[in-house]
Amino acid sequence: MRKIIHIDMDAFYASVEQLDNPELKGKPVAVGGSGERSVVAAASYEARKFGVRSAMPSLTAKKLCPQLIFVKPRFNRYHEVSSQVFEIFREFTDIIEPLSIDEAFLDVTKDKKNIGSATIIASEIRKEIKRKTSLTASAGISINKFLAKIASDIKKPNGQFIIPPQDAAVFIEKLPVEKFYGIGKVTAEKMHKLGIHYGSDLKTWDLTSLVRNFGKTGLFYYKIVRGEDDREVETDSERKSVGTELTFEKDLTTTFEIVAELYKIEKEIMKRLEESESTGRTLTLKVKFNDFRQITKSKTLANYIRDFDTLHKEVTKIRKSMELGETKIRLLGVSVSNLENDEGSDRQLHLFEE
Numbered sequence: 001m002r003k004i005i006h007i008d009m010d011a012f013y014a015s016v017e018q019l020d021n022p023e024l025k026g027k028p029v030a031v032g033g034s035g036e037r038s039v040v041a042a043a044s045y046e047a048r049k050f051g052v053r054s055a056m057p058s059l060t061a062k063k064l065c066p067q068l069i070f071v072k073p074r075f076n077r078y079h080e081v082s083s084q085v086f087e088i089f090r091e092f093t094d095i096i097e098p099l100s101i102d103e104a105f106l107d108v109t110k111d112k113k114n115i116g117s118a119t120i121i122a123s124e125i126r127k128e129i130k131r132k133t134s135l136t137a138s139a140g141i142s143i144n145k146f147l148a149k150i151a152s153d154i155k156k157p158n159g160q161f162i163i164p165p166q167d168a169a170v171f172i173e174k175l176p177v178e179k180f181y182g183i184g185k186v187t188a189e190k191m192h193k194l195g196i197h198y199g200s201d202l203k204t205w206d207l208t209s210l211v212r213n214f215g216k217t218g219l220f221y222y223k224i225v226r227g228e229d230d231r232e233v234e235t236d237s238e239r240k241s242v243g244t245e246l247t248f249e250k251d252l253t254t255t256f257e258i259v260a261e262l263y264k265i266e267k268e269i270m271k272r273l274e275e276s277e278s279t280g281r282t283l284t285l286k287v288k289f290n291d292f293r294q295i296t297k298s299k300t301l302a303n304y305i306r307d308f309d310t311l312h313k314e315v316t317k318i319r320k321s322m323e324l325g326e327t328k329i330r331l332l333g334v335s336v337s338n339l340e341n342d343e344g345s346d347r348q349l350h351l352f353e354e
Helices: 012-020 058-064 075-092 118-133 145-151 165-174 185-193 199-203 207-214 217-224 255-275 308-322
Strands: 004-009 029-032 040-043 069-071 096-100 103-107 137-142 160-162 241-252 282-289 294-300 329-337
Touching (some): 004 075, 004 145, 012 029, 012 075, 040 058, 075 096, 075 103, 075 118, 103 145, 118 137, 137 145, 145 160, 165 199, 185 207, 207 217, 241 255, 241 282, 255 308, 255 329, 282 308, 294 308
Parallel strands (some): 029 069, 137 160
Antiparallel strands (some): 004 103, 004 137, 029 040, 096 103, 241 329, 282 294
16 A cells, blocks of 8 residues: 655645745735735745735735735755755655645655554654755655645645544545545536535535546546546656746736737747757637736647747747737736657657648
8 A cells, every 4th residue: 555645735825925034924925026026935824814815916916915024036945955854855765746846756665764553744844845955845644646735735834634544534525525636626616507506415426427527637527536546646747738927017908008018028038949959839829908807729740849939830820829819918927738758759750840
């Protein structure tokens, strides 16, 4: 039986800022800008009590918490601390799947120190993180990634929780669907409309009905509500995509402005692709309007992108197909996925291009 741990640093960015600046301890802190178009990158637990959350517009956060203190992000510092945390992980196992800079899955079925107990290992890791970084982390322990991820939220902050296999079924049945790892806000709302509020409700649905209503993801929901998750902890940390996006101080209102800003983004992406010696085939254009509506459109090419002209031409095609017109746009983003190392990519794909 597998032993999986999910480790999640507590309010990571904000906690680093409070650590480095003692005057911020115990106060509501938001990492991010305070400008009209800025968003909150992270919030301390003191700020979260007021409803402040990451990705929230800074103006909204300030209204919820007038005493909120904004600090500019220092990503180099966060990466420095993150490296320390991941070094601690590697003392116990090499099977590590980073989910972000501040969280990861660890497979400790066979741990380096022969401790055996996943609960003890999680506790030791958290103690080492506290000792070496002065920060706290929370942990979830179970037999698969789905259950471990859910468990890590139960005792946050600075705690850990185990879901043993014999308790998994009852635990999942009592869990609200919005707490399920892999079910977002939009899907949860759709489930509510269908009368699905808890795991017990979801479990009554057969596979055919779930696939009919939720597409291929229906199979995933069918399995996880039964505690079934055979996904491995993936140690391959290769980048899944290369992308960038810009939020503008003033809305873009003309096609000329949109084209000009996209050109800058395309140049930056091409630079990143070249630096990482990567190439990709799937392009995604993201547009957020001034009323916070958001649309995305993707296109998978027959050939890999190897030059700026191709990138620019294909992004232009996607932009035109979206018929943006003279709309008010606050954010533009472009990403390239379906990545391959440039040396290993299939250079013969053009033979099959229609």
